[in-house]
Amino acid sequence: MTPAARLQTAIEILDAIAAAAREGGAPADTIFAGAMRARRYAGSKDRRAIRSHVYDAIRLVRSAPPSGRAAMLALADRDPALAALFDGSPYGPAPVASDEARAETGLASPALIDLFDPLIGADETEAMLARAPLDLRTNRPAGTRDDLAALFPEGQAIAGAPDGWRLPPETAAVQNPAYAEGRFEVQDAASQYASSALDAAPDMAIVDLCAGGGGKTLAIASLTADRADILACDVNRARLRQLPPRAERASATRIATRLLDPGKEAAMLADWQGRATRVFIDAPCSGSGTWRRSPELRWRLTPARLDRHVADQARLVDIGADLVAPGGKLLYAVCSIIAREGRAQVDEFLNRHPGWTADDDMLPAGIGRAAGRGFLLTPARDGCDGFFLARLTAPC
Numbered sequence: 001m002t003p004a005a006r007l008q009t010a011i012e013i014l015d016a017i018a019a020a021a022r023e024g025g026a027p028a029d030t031i032f033a034g035a036m037r038a039r040r041y042a043g044s045k046d047r048r049a050i051r052s053h054v055y056d057a058i059r060l061v062r063s064a065p066p067s068g069r070a071a072m073l074a075l076a077d078r079d080p081a082l083a084a085l086f087d088g089s090p091y092g093p094a095p096v097a098s099d100e101a102r103a104e105t106g107l108a109s110p111a112l113i114d115l116f117d118p119l120i121g122a123d124e125t126e127a128m129l130a131r132a133p134l135d136l137r138t139n140r141p142a143g144t145r146d147d148l149a150a151l152f153p154e155g156q157a158i159a160g161a162p163d164g165w166r167l168p169p170e171t172a173a174v175q176n177p178a179y180a181e182g183r184f185e186v187q188d189a190a191s192q193y194a195s196s197a198l199d200a201a202p203d204m205a206i207v208d209l210c211a212g213g214g215g216k217t218l219a220i221a222s223l224t225a226d227r228a229d230i231l232a233c234d235v236n237r238a239r240l241r242q243l244p245p246r247a248e249r250a251s252a253t254r255i256a257t258r259l260l261d262p263g264k265e266a267a268m269l270a271d272w273q274g275r276a277t278r279v280f281i282d283a284p285c286s287g288s289g290t291w292r293r294s295p296e297l298r299w300r301l302t303p304a305r306l307d308r309h310v311a312d313q314a315r316l317v318d319i320g321a322d323l324v325a326p327g328g329k330l331l332y333a334v335c336s337i338i339a340r341e342g343r344a345q346v347d348e349f350l351n352r353h354p355g356w357t358a359d360d361d362m363l364p365a366g367i368g369r370a371a372g373r374g375f376l377l378t379p380a381r382d383g384c385d386g387f388f389l390a391r392l393t394a395p396c
């Protein structure tokens with residue numbers, strides 16, 4: 001493909017990604033993979049170049065653009081070599097008209113930035129779109145962090161995460177045989193902090209209410225040396241199905257899974273009411289703390305979708321609270337930096353549940369900032385994904 005044809009292909013893929021973002025369709029990676037399958041004539045160099053145009057444009061443009069071309073023109077304004085490819089050559093983009101619209105650039109719309117936790121300063125926004133490192137977590141039963149240091153000497157320890165080892169972005173760590181042997185997992189430091197903050201220990205009875213594919217469930221199993229019973233739940237069958245093979249690889253033997261029906265979660269967990277020593281709720285959210293990995297998430301966030309997340313979170317935290325044994329703890333986590341999903345959610349929970357208290361000693365020294373009655377982690381301050389965490393203790 002010519003450089004201009006690659007650029008035109010990137011524009012067409014961006015059209016599809018923007019439409020999917022508006023309509024709640026497939027994620028960008030899925031659309032990109034499908035578009036490449038449909039263009040079998042594209043070689044690996046073409047694919048790399050197209051991918052880089054697409055993701056550079058997504059990072060630059062702050063919300064779903066009116067067209068892929070408007071997004072690419074915004075990128076071309078900053079890159080004369082790219083601008084020169086709008087030359088009207090066969091299969092390439094048409095020349096730029098004098099009055100052509102550009103997509104708006106920046107981190108997010110001012111209305112969305114207004115929703116961030118008030119702790120977040122303007123100096124923190126750049127890191128929210130910078131490339132994320134690749135963080136690994138030692139699987140305790142199968143190894144130590146020293147093993148990771150020997151396997152990947154180019155890495156470094158992660159502050160406050162005793163099992164964490166940080167590598168440069170895009171390191172092909174999972175191709176190392178030690179991954180298939182279950183000696184480590186790929187897991188961002190924020191998820192490691194969240195799992196440790198649950199304060200789980202051997203012999204506890206633990207419910208992971210929104211376990212997904214089990215990233216944090218496995219971290220909790222590792223922290224308890226596989227000596228606690230963990231019930232991993234989710235409403236998404238495809239995600240939950242990933243957990244048993246992952247648990248087997250990690251030699252985690254005490255994780256059971258339970259697929260829940262939306263709206264019937266409490267009834268389907270009736271046997272756990274008031275029995276769990278720990279409940280972990282990694283709630284569905286805007287994902288606004290993970291824009292550095294999935295920048296197109298900010299193209300997807302609408303006021304209506306945010307309202308739905310906030311309502312789901314409140315419902316899930318109430319369902320989770322009913323599972324907690326007297327004196328037990330509930331860890332509420334969202335990979336979000338939006339105050340309504342974080343500190344406000346916890347304030348409202350504590351108003352609805354007299355007798356519950358928020359813990360203030362849940363993170364390692366130097367990690368996170370107190371945000372209301374929970375803690376905020378951000379890429380700029382903590383070097384990890386943006387997260388809000390709160391640990392709540394039930395009355396005895």
Ligand SMILES: C[S@@+](CC[C@H](N)C(=O)[O-])C[C@H]1O[C@@H](n2cnc3c(N)ncnc32)[C@H](O)[C@@H]1O
Pocket residue numbers: 191209210211212213214215216217233234235236239260262263265282283284285312316
């Ligand atoms: C942030 S993800 C969890 C990620 C997971 N904990 C991990 O570490 O990989 C949120 C999960 O909540 C699940 N979810 C959404 N609504 C739910 C509900 N009503 N009950 C249980 N899980 C739900 C989603 O399917 C999704 O897997």
